[in-house]
Structures are given as C-alpha cells and as structure tokens.
Amino acid sequence: MELPVISHSGPKAEGGGCASSGCGSAPDALAHLPDHIRAKVQDHPCYSEEAHHYFARMHVAVAPACNIQCNYCNRKYDCSNESRPGVVSELLTPDQAIRKVLAVAAEIPQMTVLGIAGPGDPLANPARTFDTFRQLSEKAPDIKLCVSTNGLSLPEHVDEIAKHNIDHVTITINCVDPEIGAQIYPWIYWQNKRIRGVEAARILIEQQQKGLEMLTARGILVKVNSVLIPGVNDQHLAEVSKIVKAKGAFLHNVMPLIAEAEHGTYYGLMGQPEPTAEQLQALQDECAGDMAMMRHCRQCRADAVGLLGEDRGDEFTMDKIDVMDIDYAAAMARRKEVHDAIIDQLEAKRGNAPAAAVDRGIPAGSRPVLMAVAGKNGVVAEHFGHAREFLIYEASPAGVRFIGHRKTELYCGGMDSCGDGDVIEAGASESLLDRNIRILEGCEVVLCAKIGYEPWGKLEAAGIAPNGEHAMEAIEDAVLAVYKEIAATGKLAPAVDSKKVA
Amino acid sequence: MALSITESCVNCWACVDVCPNDAIYPDRPHFMIDDMKCTECIGDHPDPQCAAICPIEMAIADELGVFLNPPGSLTGIPVEKLKELGLWREAA
Numbered sequence: 001m002e003l004p005v006i007s008h009s010g011p012k013a014e015g016g017g018c019a020s021s022g023c024g025s026a027p028d029a030l031a032h033l034p035d036h037i038r039a040k041v042q043d044h045p046c047y048s049e050e051a052h053h054y055f056a057r058m059h060v061a062v063a064p065a066c067n068i069q070c071n072y073c074n075r076k077y078d079c080s081n082e083s084r085p086g087v088v089s090e091l092l093t094p095d096q097a098i099r100k101v102l103a104v105a106a107e108i109p110q111m112t113v114l115g116i117a118g119p120g121d122p123l124a125n126p127a128r129t130f131d132t133f134r135q136l137s138e139k140a141p142d143i144k145l146c147v148s149t150n151g152l153s154l155p156e157h158v159d160e161i162a163k164h165n166i167d168h169v170t171i172t173i174n175c176v177d178p179e180i181g182a183q184i185y186p187w188i189y190w191q192n193k194r195i196r197g198v199e200a201a202r203i204l205i206e207q208q209q210k211g212l213e214m215l216t217a218r219g220i221l222v223k224v225n226s227v228l229i230p231g232v233n234d235q236h237l238a239e240v241s242k243i244v245k246a247k248g249a250f251l252h253n254v255m256p257l258i259a260e261a262e263h264g265t266y267y268g269l270m271g272q273p274e275p276t277a278e279q280l281q282a283l284q285d286e287c288a289g290d291m292a293m294m295r296h297c298r299q300c301r302a303d304a305v306g307l308l309g310e311d312r313g314d315e316f317t318m319d320k321i322d323v324m325d326i327d328y329a330a331a332m333a334r335r336k337e338v339h340d341a342i343i344d345q346l347e348a349k350r351g352n353a354p355a356a357a358v359d360r361g362i363p364a365g366s367r368p369v370l371m372a373v374a375g376k377n378g379v380v381a382e383h384f385g386h387a388r389e390f391l392i393y394e395a396s397p398a399g400v401r402f403i404g405h406r407k408t409e410l411y412c413g414g415m416d417s418c419g420d421g422d423v424i425e426a427g428a429s430e431s432l433l434d435r436n437i438r439i440l441e442g443c444e445v446v447l448c449a450k451i452g453y454e455p456w457g458k459l460e461a462a463g464i465a466p467n468g469e470h471a472m473e474a475i476e477d478a479v480l481a482v483y484k485e486i487a488a489t490g491k492l493a494p495a496v497d498s499k500k501v502a
Numbered sequence: 503m504a505l506s507i508t509e510s511c512v513n514c515w516a517c518v519d520v521c522p523n524d525a526i527y528p529d530r531p532h533f534m535i536d537d538m539k540c541t542e543c544i545g546d547h548p549d550p551q552c553a554a555i556c557p558i559e560m561a562i563a564d565e566l567g568v569f570l571n572p573p574g575s576l577t578g579i580p581v582e583k584l585k586e587l588g589l590w591r592e593a594a
Binding site: 064066069091124127186187193266 | 512513514515516518519520547548549551554555557558576577578579583587
C-alpha cells in the first residue's frame with residue numbers, strides 16, 4: 001500500500017502569510033480544470049492554494065455603497081483591528097486607490113492581483129469600481145483584476161466586466177431557495193424600491209444565477225462564496241454547490257459565519273450560533289464530491305494587503321504613500337522577474353513530484369486522524385502559546401491532506417510563562433487557554449515546537465496528545481511520522497472509538 | 503419640503519448615487535441634503551430614493567424629525583431588544 005505525502009515544501013515564501021507549506025491538496029484541488037483555466041489561476045492567491053504561498057493580493061476599498069442587507073453584516077462597523085470581510089479603515093477614491101495599488105505593487109513585487117470587494121457591493125458602485133479598474137489596467141497592465149459581488153446587479157454589468165478584462169469574479173451565493181434566503185437577507189434595493197422578505201430573496205437568487213450563467217458563457221472564471229449559517233442553510237449548501245458547479249463555477253468557498261454580538265449584526269445580536277470547525281469541515285467534505293473546494297480562505301478585510309494570512313495595510317496608508325518615491329516602470333519590470341521566477345519554481349516542483357512514501361505498517365482500513373499543527377513556512381516551528389492559528393491536517397491511509405486552519409486568541413504574553421493565559425477574565429466564561437483547547441476539538445494530536453507544562457496537562461485532559469518531538473520538521477513529514485507511531489500502537493483499528501486515542 | 507440626514511449616517515454614498523436631484527453631497531461629519539434641491543422624489547419615484555436604499559436606521563428624517571427608517575425596520579431586530587441595548591429612539 002502506498003502512503004503518498006500529497007505536498008512537500010516548495011520554494012520558500014518570503015515573509016508571513018499562511019504558515020503551512022503546501023496546504024495539502026494544493027495542485028490537485030484544481031486538477032479537474034482545463035489547462036487554460038489552470039494557467040489563469042496559477043498565480044492567483046485567492047483561487048489557487050498553491051499560489052497563496054508565493055503571490056500577494058490587495059483589496060482597495062472604493063465601493064462603500066450596498067444594494068442589499070445581509071444578516072451577518074453591520075454597515076456601521078469600522079475598525080482597524082478586525083480582520084473580516086466588510087471592514088475597512090480608510091475609504092479611497094479611485095485616484096487614491098490607484099496610487100495605493102501602484103505603491104504596494106512596487107514594494108511587494110509578488111503582488112499579482114487587485115480585487116475590489118467592498119466594503120459595500122462593488123457593482124452597486126459601478127462608476128467608482130470600473131474607474132479604478134480602467135485606470136489600473138492602463139498603468140499596470142500586469143496586475144490581474146477581480147471583483148466580488150452579491151450578484152444583484154451582476155447581469156447588467158457583465159459586459160463591462162468583460163470589457164475591462166476582469167477574468168475572475170466571486171459571487172456570494174448563500175442559497176437557491178427564496179424561503180431560506182428570506183432568513184438571510186432582510187431586504188434588497190431593486191428598481192428604485194426597497195423589497196423585503198421572500199420576494200427580495202427570489203429576485204436576488206434569480207439575478208445571481210443569471211449573472212453566473214452569463215459570466216461562464218463568456219469564459220470569465222467564477223468562484224462562489226457561501227456563508228455557512230447553522231440552522232439556516234447548513235442542510236442546503238450541498239445543493240447550492242451542485243447547482244453552481246453545473247452552471248460552470250470553478251471553485252466553491254464555504255466560509256464559516258462570523259456572528260459576534262459586539263459586531264452588532266442581526267445574527268450577532270440575536271445569538272445565531274457560528275458553525276464549529278467540525279461542522280464546517282463536514283460540509284466542505286460533503287460538497288467536495290461535486291466541486292473543487294477552497295480551504296485556504298482567510299476571510300480577509302475589504303482593504304487587505306499582502307499574502308493571504310497577513311495584512312500589511314498599515315504600511316500603505318495614504319499619508320505614507322504620498323511621501324513614497326516610486327519608479328513605476330522599474331517596479332513593473334521587477335514584478336515580471338519575480339513572477340517568472342516563482343512560476344518557474346512551481347513548474348519545476350510540479351515536474352519533480354515527491355516520491356510516494358512507502359507504507360511502513362499502517363493497517364489497511366485504519367481510521368483517519370486529525371492533527372493540529374503550530375507551523376510556520378511549512379515546518380513545525382511555533383511554540384504552542386505563540387500560535388495565531390493552528391493548521392489542521394488529516395492523516396489517513398490515503399496520505400496527509402490539509403483540512404483548514406483554526407484561529408486562536410494569543411494567550412501567551414511572554415517567553416517564559418504562559419500562566420496568565422489561564423486566568424478567566426471578568427465577564428468571560430473560560431480562559432483563553434481553555435478556549436484555544438476547545439477550538440482544537442476533534443484533533444487527537446497537537447504538533448508544536450515547544451509547549452509549556454500547563455497547556456500540556458490541559459491538552460492531555462481534553463484527550464489531545466501534545467507532541468513537541470518534531471520541531472523544525474516539514475509539517476507533512478511530521479504528521480505522517482506521528483500517524484505511523486499511532487498506527488504502531490494498534491490504536492487505528494476501524495473498530496476503535498474514533499473520539500479518543502491519545 | 504425636504505428630507506435630512508442625521509448623525510447616524512455612515513457616509514456610504516448609496517444615497518448620493520440614487521438621488522434623482524443630485525441633492526446629496528459629501529460632508530463631515532456626515533453627508534448632507536441640499537434642501538433647495540430635495541423634492542422627496544415626488545414626481546420621480548413613489549418612494550424617496552435615499553430612504554429606500556439607506557442601510558442605516560434613523561439616518562433619514564423628514565421635516566418633522568420622523569425617521570423614514572425607524573429602529574428595527576431594516577435589521578429586523580425586535581424593538582424590545584433594541585431598547586434593551588439602548589439603540590432605540592423615537593425621532594431625531
């Protein structure tokens with residue numbers, strides 16, 4: 001039996017971004033696509049799992065107006081410390097946006113993509129959105145353009161999208177059933193009227209589906225985003241996935257609902273639960289049979305800058321950009337060099353696929369095991385208490401694959417002691433350490449470079465085995481090694497209760 | 503006869519784009535309606551367009567200070583809940 005490691009570490013990404021090396025399914029997730037589409041997405045960090053380690057993107061917040069209300073959105077929100085869609089700190093005019101993009105693309109030569117994603121709906125701001133695209137395609141024709149939309153105004157703008165050579169569009173489609181839609185969208189603005197309830201959802205769904213068909217008919221790549229809302233559309237999204245695939249969407253990105261009361265959204269204030277990491281994974285796995293699923297999405301801000309998983313927006317505020325001295329022509333030449341070098345590396349890597357690891361004693365039918373990894377740049381590198389996110393991997397007889405990431409709240413303030421993290425703050429129901437352990441539910445092992453005495457004990461009590469023995473090893477190799485160790489103890493037999501192993 | 507914008511406004515531009523009279527202009531701390539230009543959309547649309555697209559409750563008021571989108575009317579959050587959270591006002 002073969003036990004392939006699906007992705008080995010490739011060329012090193014510079015700086016921050018995603019901590020994993022290959023995010024598991026990297027090249028294979030898009031394997032079903034025709035070559036011309038793969039060529040289009042290979043350097044797009046939001047569409048290609050592989051690309052997101054090497055290429056950077058940015059969003060410019062030129063589109064504040066919106067034409068619908070979603071129950072997970074609060075239009076009053078503006079905060080520089082939050083990382084989630086719809087949030088921005090600095091609204092830009094198209095002229096300012098162009099100055100910002102050119103500055104970022106000069107400073108970060110890995111930049112390949114400019115997206116417009118809000119904070120409202122880009123197509124509800126057509127003049128500002130298309131003016132930005134038009135100016136950028138004149139001044140930096142190498143930068144790819146993409147746009148996200150709720151789809152309501154999409155059909156009327158498809159021709160303009162095609163004209164500006166925007167070959168990537170993301171539509172957020174949370175349902176295809178108006179009854180479900182009425183629980184997600186309280187109203188839309190349509191033909192000079194505010195329309196509510198099931199009628200509003202019916203119109204929105206009709207426009208989204210029509211827009212999707214029109215885009216794919218023109219050969220424009222469409223990714224579909226869906227927000228998983230437990231009790232509302234969780235039973236429905238597998239059907240959404242089937243339908244959008246049939247209509248030609250090439251990638252489906254199911255994202256977890258964010259519904260904190262302090263965000264002031266309808267769902268947040270009304271106590272709508274967010275999905276657990278396990279619910280999200282189960283649904284992504286269910287949809288994966290029909291559709292390429294995206295698992296590396298970081299749900300970034302409408303003004304995010306840099307690699308996925310990092311935000312360098314603070315380095316590029318308008319006051320800082322105004323005093324930068326930039327040679328735009330030289331920057332574009334430099335980008336070409338950097339992009340070509342990365343593509344060459346990736347192609348060399350693809351041609352030089354890792355040899356399949358030989359099975360050394362994994363019994364056939366062994367059950368899969370989830371492991372959480374405190375990783376950085378593809379290796380097990382982080383202290384348990386310093387990890388800002390855990391990368392979740394699944395080891396099974398079929399190999400090691402990346403499942404997703406789970407965000408933590410930093411509880412460890414210093415290098416010496418993590419003790420403060422185990423204090424329950426006023427008003428909180430659990431300590432940050434307890435919370436971070438709770439988000440690891442379903443995992444049986446935590447791989448990290450180092451771990452303190454206290455979290456060690458708590459993890460063991462929670463049935464999760466801490467493991468610091470693979471520090472600085474490649475993540476996939478370490479996960480595979482630990483899986484083999486568990487197999488050697490005979491604890492992977494199919495009959496064993498899958499919840500407890502450690 | 504004219505509508506006005508209150509301090510609840512978040513300056514999102516939605517109303518500026520749909521006003522048939524170009525009566526709305528960006529200003530600080532919030533956008534304003536030129537009362538010489540505003541017709542409350544009479545003759546153009548059945549509903550005043552700024553109030554029809556505005557996403558923020560209590561941001562558009564008429565001459566009597568009555569909100570065109572009162573608390574709870576856009577989010578669907580029950581009035582009792584808004585009162586509990588201190589987010590409820592009757593008029594501008």
